[in-house]
Amino acid sequence: YFRWHDQHNFLMPDGSGLGQHLTNDLLQVKGVFFPGGNWIFRPSFTYSRNLRLSNMAGSPRDRMPEDVVIDMEIDSYTGRLEIEHGTMRRVAGQFGVDYAYEDQVTRGIIPLLPSARIHNVAGFVYESVDLGRFGLTFGARFDRRGQKAEPNATLKLPDTEAGESLAVCEQTYNVLSGALGGTYRLTPESALAWNIGRGFRAPSIFELHAFGVHGGIAAFQIGDPNLVPEISLNTDVSVRWQSPRLLAKATLYRNAIDNYVYLVNAEAIDPYTHLPIMRATQADAVLWGADLSARAQVLPWLQLRGIFETVDGENVETGDKLPLLPATRLEGGIRYTWREWGRMQSPHLDFGVRHVLRKQAAGRFEPFWQFDANPDFGVASTEAYTLLNVGVGFDLPLAQEYIHLDFRIENLLDQVYRDFLDTYKGYALSLGRNVSVMLSVPFRIQ
Numbered sequence: 001y002f003r004w005h006d007q008h009n010f011l012m013p014d015g016s017g018l019g020q021h022l023t024n025d026l027l028q029v030k031g032v033f034f035p036g037g038n039w040i041f042r043p044s045f046t047y048s049r050n051l052r053l054s055n056m057a058g059s060p061r062d063r064m065p066e067d068v069v070i071d072m073e074i075d076s077y078t079g080r081l082e083i084e085h086g087t088m089r090r091v092a093g094q095f096g097v098d099y100a101y102e103d104q105v106t107r108g109i110i111p112l113l114p115s116a117r118i119h120n121v122a123g124f125v126y127e128s129v130d131l132g133r134f135g136l137t138f139g140a141r142f143d144r145r146g147q148k149a150e151p152n153a154t155l156k157l158p159d160t161e162a163g164e165s166l167a168v169c170e171q172t173y174n175v176l177s178g179a180l181g182g183t184y185r186l187t188p189e190s191a192l193a194w195n196i197g198r199g200f201r202a203p204s205i206f207e208l209h210a211f212g213v214h215g216g217i218a219a220f221q222i223g224d225p226n227l228v229p230e231i232s233l234n235t236d237v238s239v240r241w242q243s244p245r246l247l248a249k250a251t252l253y254r255n256a257i258d259n260y261v262y263l264v265n266a267e268a269i270d271p272y273t274h275l276p277i278m279r280a281t282q283a284d285a286v287l288w289g290a291d292l293s294a295r296a297q298v299l300p301w302l303q304l305r306g307i308f309e310t311v312d313g314e315n316v317e318t319g320d321k322l323p324l325l326p327a328t329r330l331e332g333g334i335r336y337t338w339r340e341w342g343r344m345q346s347p348h349l350d351f352g353v354r355h356v357l358r359k360q361a362a363g364r365f366e367p368f369w370q371f372d373a374n375p376d377f378g379v380a381s382t383e384a385y386t387l388l389n390v391g392v393g394f395d396l397p398l399a400q401e402y403i404h405l406d407f408r409i410e411n412l413l414d415q416v417y418r419d420f421l422d423t424y425k426g427y428a429l430s431l432g433r434n435v436s437v438m439l440s441v442p443f444r445i446q
Helices: 205-209
Strands: 002-011 017-030 033-036 039-054 070-088 091-107 116-131 134-149 170-185 190-201 211-214 219-222 230-242 246-269 276-299 302-315 329-337 344-356 385-398 401-410 434-440
Touching: 116 205, 134 205
Parallel strands: 219 276
Antiparallel strands: 002 017, 017 039, 033 039, 039 070, 070 091, 091 116, 116 134, 134 170, 170 190, 190 230, 211 219, 230 246, 246 276, 276 302, 302 329, 329 344, 344 385, 385 401, 401 434
16 A cells, blocks of 8 residues: 655745645555466456645645645546466466556536546467577557546537537547567577567547646647547567676667657646646657666676666657657665674665666647746756666564665755756756655565
8 A cells, every 4th residue: 555645835936835735645465376287367457546635826735725726636547456377388487467447526616627437458478489589579459448527617628619419528549559569589698589470459438528727737738539549559679698796788769659649738828827738639650769778797796787778759740759758867885785784684875876867858748948038937848867776675583584674865065956857847946855664564464
């Protein structure tokens, strides 16, 4: 069970506050059953609840009225069963089903989204074939997704003036997706791998029916109920090295997406809120990038690691850069490990550094684009920054088990920065020094 609760104020340009209460609850139950032979059953159930309360500007969090302006709750339930089988005639893999139900309720004085319900049922299969130096993997998944929004006159759903009927409140999708991949072992330590896959994403209720002020982008957002699903074709090639002392991987990938959903500046101002209007729209797009990672055990007590990630994208129809792509980043780290120190087993000390490059916003397609023209309050483009992190951890014997304790400090030097994908970069700085403690206690049920 995981719970996250946050209360905060946005500082508005006129110096007033805007209070918010945010709550996330997550409950997950997993099981593993061994009925015999090469079969393994893995059932799971997940429940999540997201609650968002927001005031009007000028009403801080400690004066949250009973009838708040924005009051949204999303309850999600997901059941999943994976059936795994061991190797049978060089073939191993799994198949299964899952069902997801989402209930979205909009309350509050000003609705941003309609109340809605979403059902998704799916079946999937994934298999791998071992042919010696050559391996083959393939998978397929079928989704039937239905989503229905409640009519809402405030949100112009349906927009009767535009001739829309109640049909715009309901969508049904039947989609088959799949992937095929292979590996070829060049040497006992190295291999070449490739994958090609077809993916699917249905437009969200937000993208379809939003109509109001979205604080996350500081704009008046308008959805499009006529959006169609995104269909992607992803290809990647990678080289891998695995030995007792070195684990390394280099990957190049390209993802072509039909009907990519994004927001565009409508080049208009909402007359009531005086905020820019951004509309959901679609276009074909392509993304490409590279990932490099390595972990080296230099000495029995010393480990080094490094990561490089970069991605870029383009709107095929206009030639513009795609919005909401992460900035290029580099990470490095050193870990010292001992066998024992007093009662502590496998203690370790970890130092890490993360450097993120400057990122230019994709013009009028980027949320917060308006802040680049008015840098006195918030930003759209972000400058480069470097963060230092440190952590320690160890195991302690407890009966016949070991409890594990981790203590970590991120952004040790309290660096002032804004991350490009931070949804609050238009209002505030990104997270400062962050201290976390994690305790893991295993137990067995006979």
